[in-house]
Amino acid sequence: MPEPDTDRTAPSTAAAPRRSDATRAAILRAARERFAADGYERATIRAIAREAGIDPSMVMRYYGNKEGLFAAASEFDLRLPEPDSLPRARVGAALVGHFLDRWERDDVLTALLRVGTTNASGAERMRNVFRDQVVPIAAAVCPDPAEAPRRAALVASQILGMALARYVLRFPPAAAMSREEVVAWLAPTVQRYLTEERP
Amino acid sequence: MPEPDTDRTAPSTAAAPRRSDATRAAILRAARERFAADGYERATIRAIAREAGIDPSMVMRYYGNKEGLFAAASEFDLRLPEPDSLPRARVGAALVGHFLDRWERDDVLTALLRVGTTNASGAERMRNVFRDQVVPIAAAVCPDPAEAPRRAALVASQILGMALARYVLRFPPAAAMSREEVVAWLAPTVQRYLTEERP
DNA sequence: GTTGGTGGCCAACACTTGTTGACAAGGCTA
DNA sequence: TAGCCTTGTCAACAAGTGTTGGCCACCAAC
Numbered sequence: 249m250p251e252p253d254t255d256r257t258a259p260s261t262a263a264a265p266r267r268s269d270a271t272r273a274a275i276l277r278a279a280r281e282r283f284a285a286d287g288y289e290r291a292t293i294r295a296i297a298r299e300a301g302i303d304p305s306m307v308m309r310y311y312g313n314k315e316g317l318f319a320a321a322s323e324f325d326l327r328l329p330e331p332d333s334l335p336r337a338r339v340g341a342a343l344v345g346h347f348l349d350r351w352e353r354d355d356v357l358t359a360l361l362r363v364g365t366t367n368a369s370g371a372e373r374m375r376n377v378f379r380d381q382v383v384p385i386a387a388a389v390c391p392d393p394a395e396a397p398r399r400a401a402l403v404a405s406q407i408l409g410m411a412l413a414r415y416v417l418r419f420p421p422a423a424a425m426s427r428e429e430v431v432a433w434l435a436p437t438v439q440r441y442l443t444e445e446r447p
Numbered sequence: 448m449p450e451p452d453t454d455r456t457a458p459s460t461a462a463a464p465r466r467s468d469a470t471r472a473a474i475l476r477a478a479r480e481r482f483a484a485d486g487y488e489r490a491t492i493r494a495i496a497r498e499a500g501i502d503p504s505m506v507m508r509y510y511g512n513k514e515g516l517f518a519a520a521s522e523f524d525l526r527l528p529e530p531d532s533l534p535r536a537r538v539g540a541a542l543v544g545h546f547l548d549r550w551e552r553d554d555v556l557t558a559l560l561r562v563g564t565t566n567a568s569g570a571e572r573m574r575n576v577f578r579d580q581v582v583p584i585a586a587a588v589c590p591d592p593a594e595a596p597r598r599a600a601l602v603a604s605q606i607l608g609m610a611l612a613r614y615v616l617r618f619p620p621a622a623a624m625s626r627e628e629v630v631a632w633l634a635p636t637v638q639r640y641l642t643e644e645r646p
Numbered sequence: 647g648t649t650g651g652t653g654g655c656c657a658a659c660a661c662t663t664g665t666t667g668a669c670a671a672g673g674c675t676a
Numbered sequence: 677t678a679g680c681c682t683t684g685t686c687a688a689c690a691a692g693t694g695t696t697g698g699c700c701a702c703c704a705a706c
Contacts, residue, residue: 287565289488365564366486371616378618397620409608417570421596437636502655
């Protein structure tokens with residue numbers, strides 16, 4: 249039965265390591281790079297396999313199909329700080345800075361954004377990251393927890409929008425701004441979305 | 448020579464109308480719809496032709512190739528108000544409201560956003576709209592015209608981000624907000640990006 | 647009526663895509 | 677040594693892509 253191997257994505261789990269773990273990792277790395285650079289449709293399995301230095305059929309064996317590969321490659325942890333650990337009055341600056349770092353160090357965010365705009369399951373993956381990782385932060389910080397989803401959505405809109413303009417569409421002025429400048433402008437906005445009373 | 452007909456996109460120009468103008472318009476309408484719904488790669492010429500009720504080869508005759516079709520279909524005017532006509536103190540609310548209207552009434556914006564994230568010429572089209580239509584508004588409103596591009600980029604980041612969360616990724620809280628609510632939250636942000644002294 | 651251009655369809659092209667199955671080499675255990 | 681599972685390659689499939697050229701029907705002018 250040519251069913252894909254189950255959950256051999258994370259070598260950190262208890263199961264014994266296999267000889268193929270290196271190949272699996274190479275596929276994932278290549279997949280993230282291609283998805284981030286080209287989006288879902290133009291990131292072909294053949295191109296990913298070529299970049300990983302193996303045969304395309306290996307991708308199918310280990311991840312079932314292209315959707316499965318994307319699901320594995322787009323697993324993502326924002327690594328947001330513990331809500332209690334950040335000073336209430338400076339959440340805005342802390343979050344903006346953190347997101348900029350994550351965005352510049354990890355291809356997966358760009359991949360998610362590119363794929364999310366064109367592909368249904370990419371968009372769903374994005375919604376899940378938002379629900380599971382962004383909303384809780386808002387809930388811990390904003391005055392009325394019932395409003396957390398809305399405030400989190402506002403924050404996400406500003407941060408995703410800046411990432412879009414800066415890293416994907418590459419509007420020259422957005423790309424040219426320094427990291428500090430971006431933080432200085434966006435932090436008050438995010439701060440307001442999170443902590444200020446309703447307008 | 449099978450060169451595509453030149454600039455027969457706008458029947459409003461002085462040239463005499465042709466019998467094929469209706470077909471051309473139908474193609475453009477279908478193209479905008481497919482590009483907006485599916486992005487560049489998945490919006491196939493065959494699907495567009497089917498939706499327009501004609502043969503795929505007609506698309507080639509009138510627009511040369513797929514890129515040419517996209518170029519024609521993504522021509523876009525934001526129809527921003529004259530800078531002088533809006534009260535300096537309420538530019539924020541006026542702009543946010545205007546953009547929400549445009550976004551909900553015209554497929555082209557969604558098409559531009561979807562295609563811009565995956566396709567090089569889509570992104571370039573997007574940068575041009577930004578440069579030619581958004582920056583001038585900022586230049587007319589913000590205190591130091593030399594800062595106009597940066598301030599325009601900030602405004603664009605917030606507005607594009609909200610459009611992304613609301614219309615493309617469909618984060619539930621963003622999609623559920625009323626128009627007035629979005630304006631109430633975003634207007635102060637845009638106002639600050641445009642008129643406030645540097646942070 | 648004949649000519650010529652215009653609008654349209656049809657069938658095919660060369661190519662790429664995701665995906666599959668057969669098969670060979672290498673190591674593990676019995 | 678024999679057998680089995682794993683890792684891997686190769687060649688092919690069916691479907692769908694953008695694109696092309698040939699052909700037919702109409703319409704106007706001569």
